[in-house]
Amino acid sequence: MTAHDCLSAWIAARLAGDERVSTWREERRAEIAAGVDDTRFAGLVSLASRFIPRAALAPTDAELEEAEVALAGWNPERWDLLEAARVELILDHARAAGAGFEAALEGAFRYADDGELRALYKSLALLPGGEQFAWQAKEGCRTNIVPVFESIACDNPYPFRHFDDVAWKQLCIKAIFIDAPLWRVWGLDRRLSPDMARMALDLVDERRSAGRDVQHELWLCLGEHGGERGLESLERELAGDRILGRRAAALALARAGRTERLQALVETEGEPTVAQAMRDALEGHHDQGAFRALDPRN
Amino acid sequence: MDAPMRFFDPHIHMTSRTTDDYEAMAAAGIRAIVEPAFWLGQPRTTIGSFVDYYASLVGWERFRASQFGVAHLCAIGLNSKEANNESLAKEVLEVLPRYAFKEGVVAIGEIGYDEITAAEERAYEWQLEFARENDMVVMVHSPHRDKKRGIIRSIEVAANVGVPMEKLVIDHNTEETVEDTLNAGAWAAFTIYPNTKMGSQRMVELVKKYGPERIIVDSSADWGVSDALSVPRTAKLMLEQGVDAEAVTKVTWQNALDAYAQSGQIDVEALLAKPVIDQSKLFSDNSVLRGQEPRVDAAMPN
Ligand SMILES: [Zn+2]
Numbered sequence: 001m002t003a004h005d006c007l008s009a010w011i012a013a014r015l016a017g018d019e020r021v022s023t024w025r026e027e028r029r030a031e032i033a034a035g036v037d038d039t040r041f042a043g044l045v046s047l048a049s050r051f052i053p054r055a056a057l058a059p060t061d062a063e064l065e066e067a068e069v070a071l072a073g074w075n076p077e078r079w080d081l082l083e084a085a086r087v088e089l090i091l092d093h094a095r096a097a098g099a100g101f102e103a104a105l106e107g108a109f110r111y112a113d114d115g116e117l118r119a120l121y122k123s124l125a126l127l128p129g130g131e132q133f134a135w136q137a138k139e140g141c142r143t144n145i146v147p148v149f150e151s152i153a154c155d156n157p158y159p160f161r162h163f164d165d166v167a168w169k170q171l172c173i174k175a176i177f178i179d180a181p182l183w184r185v186w187g188l189d190r191r192l193s194p195d196m197a198r199m200a201l202d203l204v205d206e207r208r209s210a211g212r213d214v215q216h217e218l219w220l221c222l223g224e225h226g227g228e229r230g231l232e233s234l235e236r237e238l239a240g241d242r243i244l245g246r247r248a249a250a251l252a253l254a255r256a257g258r259t260e261r262l263q264a265l266v267e268t269e270g271e272p273t274v275a276q277a278m279r280d281a282l283e284g285h286h287d288q289g290a291f292r293a294l295d296p297r298n
Numbered sequence: 299m300d301a302p303m304r305f306f307d308p309h310i311h312m313t314s315r316t317t318d319d320y321e322a323m324a325a326a327g328i329r330a331i332v333e334p335a336f337w338l339g340q341p342r343t344t345i346g347s348f349v350d351y352y353a354s355l356v357g358w359e360r361f362r363a364s365q366f367g368v369a370h371l372c373a374i375g376l377n378s379k380e381a382n383n384e385s386l387a388k389e390v391l392e393v394l395p396r397y398a399f400k401e402g403v404v405a406i407g408e409i410g411y412d413e414i415t416a417a418e419e420r421a422y423e424w425q426l427e428f429a430r431e432n433d434m435v436v437m438v439h440s441p442h443r444d445k446k447r448g449i450i451r452s453i454e455v456a457a458n459v460g461v462p463m464e465k466l467v468i469d470h471n472t473e474e475t476v477e478d479t480l481n482a483g484a485w486a487a488f489t490i491y492p493n494t495k496m497g498s499q500r501m502v503e504l505v506k507k508y509g510p511e512r513i514i515v516d517s518s519a520d521w522g523v524s525d526a527l528s529v530p531r532t533a534k535l536m537l538e539q540g541v542d543a544e545a546v547t548k549v550t551w552q553n554a555l556d557a558y559a560q561s562g563q564i565d566v567e568a569l570l571a572k573p574v575i576d577q578s579k580l581f582s583d584n585s586v587l588r589g590q591e592p593r594v595d596a597a598m599p600n
Contacts, residue, residue: 042396049401050562111349111393113356113400145361 003070003126004091010063011084015052024051025085032092038100041093042108045086045116052085073157073186074125086119087126094127102132109136114148121152125161134162141171150180160187169196172221173203182217183291192223197230204233216248220291223255230256238265244294247277251290254281303547307529308332308554309408309437309469309487309516312359312370313351319519319526320366326530330569332558333359334373334408334437337380339521345389348376352393356400369569371558373407373437374398381421382413391424398432404561405429407437408469411448414441419455426459435560436461437487440470449475453482467514467557476504480512485557489518490528498532502539510548514557 001009015022028044036044057079059067067074076084090108094101109120121140124130137159140152153159153171163171168191175182182188200221207214214237222230234256237249253262259282266278280290292298305328312320312333323331333355342348355372363370374397376390398406406429411418429436436456441448449468456466463483471479471486479486490498501515517528525531533550537543559566 039396043399046396046399050399111353111396113353113402114361115401117357145358147361 001066001070003067003074004088004095006063006066006070007084007088007091007126010057010059011081011088014055014057014081021051021053028089029092032089033096035096036093038104038107041089041097041104042111045089045108045119046111046113048086048089049082049115052082054080054082057081057084071125071157073160075155075186078155079122082115083119083122086116087123090120090123091126105133106136109139114145117143117145117148118151121148122156124152125156125158130158131162134167137162138167141167141174144178146178146180149174149178150184153180154184155186157186159185160191165193165195169193169199172196173199176200176203176215176217176221179215181295181297182220183288183295185288188220188288189223192221192225194225194227197222197225197227201226201229201233213242214245216242216244216294217291219245219248219252220288222252224257226252226256231258243271243273244296246271246274248291248294250274250277251281251286251294254284254286303327303530303533304329304551305529305533306330306551306554307517307519307526308467308514308558309334309489309518310526311336311518311520312363313354314338314521315519315526317362317366320363320368323526324366324368326527328368328527328530330369330371330555330564331363332371332373332404332437332554334405334439335375335377336408336439336520337377341380341383342386345386345393348390349393352397356397356402360402369564371402371404371564373405373435374400374403375405375407375409375425375437376421377408378410378412378418378422378439378441381418382415384417384420387417387421391421394425395428398428398434402563404558404563405435405437405467407435407467408439409436410438410452411441412439414444414448414451422452423455423459426456426461429465430460433465435465435467435558437467438469440468440475442470445470445472446474446478450478453478453484456484457482464557465560469516470518473500473504476508476513480508485512485514485553487514487516487554489516490525490532491518492523492525492528498528498535501532502536502541505536505541505545505549506539510545510553512553513549514554515549516554 015025057076059076064077067076093104097104112120124133124137137152141149143149153175159168159171172182172185172188175185200218204214204218234249234252237245240246250262262278262282266275269275269278307328310331310333312331335352335355352374360370374394376387376394381387406425409422409425426436438452440452452468466484467487468479468484469487470489476486488501490501505513515529515532517524517526519526529550533546536546558564
């Protein structure tokens, strides 16, 4: 099944009990298939909020697997039904409009509110030829409206696939600035670099100079590229008294390949959650997904 | 005040207010606001300025307010002053339907008369027609000069177009216009400005005289000298001077809620639930908060 087919099946199942809403969806899909102009298309994406409930999509494990098969990295775990329905309309229009779709999508972006923007950004990875919208996707990472930023940056394979190095590094560091969950940036572990590690360490120094705590996800940016400077910085975090930061630094030590050092530390570690993070890391649980356990939102 | 109250300020231009105002408003119990589209103190020269302004009302400003636990609603419209630039006004009216149905848009507004010119009337009528066709609430700004005549005419024209009176909010009323508005069946809103127009004391007298039905208090705070806390301050004065609590609740919360909830764009249940601000979810260096510790689980005062 394509991502488009997946979405349609999931939405139909969830709206089955509501005739008014199901009918609205079916009629609008038919209207789009028959051909609509750019203004009408944007209007329909907008109008969906007046019909489709904003309930969680709450995909089942089987549906999440379908998503991953349809497109590696596509994770609708946190989508809501309205976003899903809007993305379906966008994919419908992409299929119907052919070459005219690009202009239609640009128009929809131009007049979108936040809810529409979230759906538009979530659709990009699923669009055939979606790479042509990389400029727009980067615009999404320039916003300070956190939910909009997350719609392109998190649980979305688009940036990993289509962002150049500058945009990719900016996305990752900005996620930390605006407190969006970096561990949910798909492909992060595969696109770490010495330069990203340096940016992260500069930020660590800046935070410490200002007398502020270091955001624990900054340690996620080092990977194996932190060098001596990174190790020194991690040791300082581990010697501190912030539990979240120490747990993250323990994972980061393992990510840097310093297992002997971690082995030595775990023997004297008195704080149980830090010790647990160290043991987990020593068992190899230190990829970006391991930072999920440190996310206060989870 | 003995019991903490919650307030709805249904007319305030947050785009020109600071985060200090948002903090003070939230602390004073203001849960929800309506920001109607207006002019910016000087005329815009291109359609793009309107597009970006409307986009900020349904976008950035809504997000900014959410970070302080304030529900931001808005009204979309072409104001009377800028209706006089007819070629630009035409472009604005073309783009207006794109924003009228966004989430959180509770009305067409603020529209109406400024100098009571023919161009203003054309834009006003067009927007009234649009509101009637789409079953929307209308927020009418009444002119500062020639107010009484302006209000009577605003109501007549709205009635002629077929806008139901329960969907019509006439703002900036005074002692001289309140009877015209109430007798027509419309909602009568009063703007409490420090020093000018309406003051809190006059509002107390008005509520004592006319009762609380269909009367709404707002601040209309903007880029001029104005008070973002007008609504809670007026409520306090009313209570001190013996207006009963139920009436105070009506004019500073319930009536505005009833008027604008007709849009279907207010999640009344969420608004009634005691909001808890968790800025750690939303704040950060690059959004609005800069360096201060986020307030976590700070309960609203009401
Ligand atoms: Zn105003």
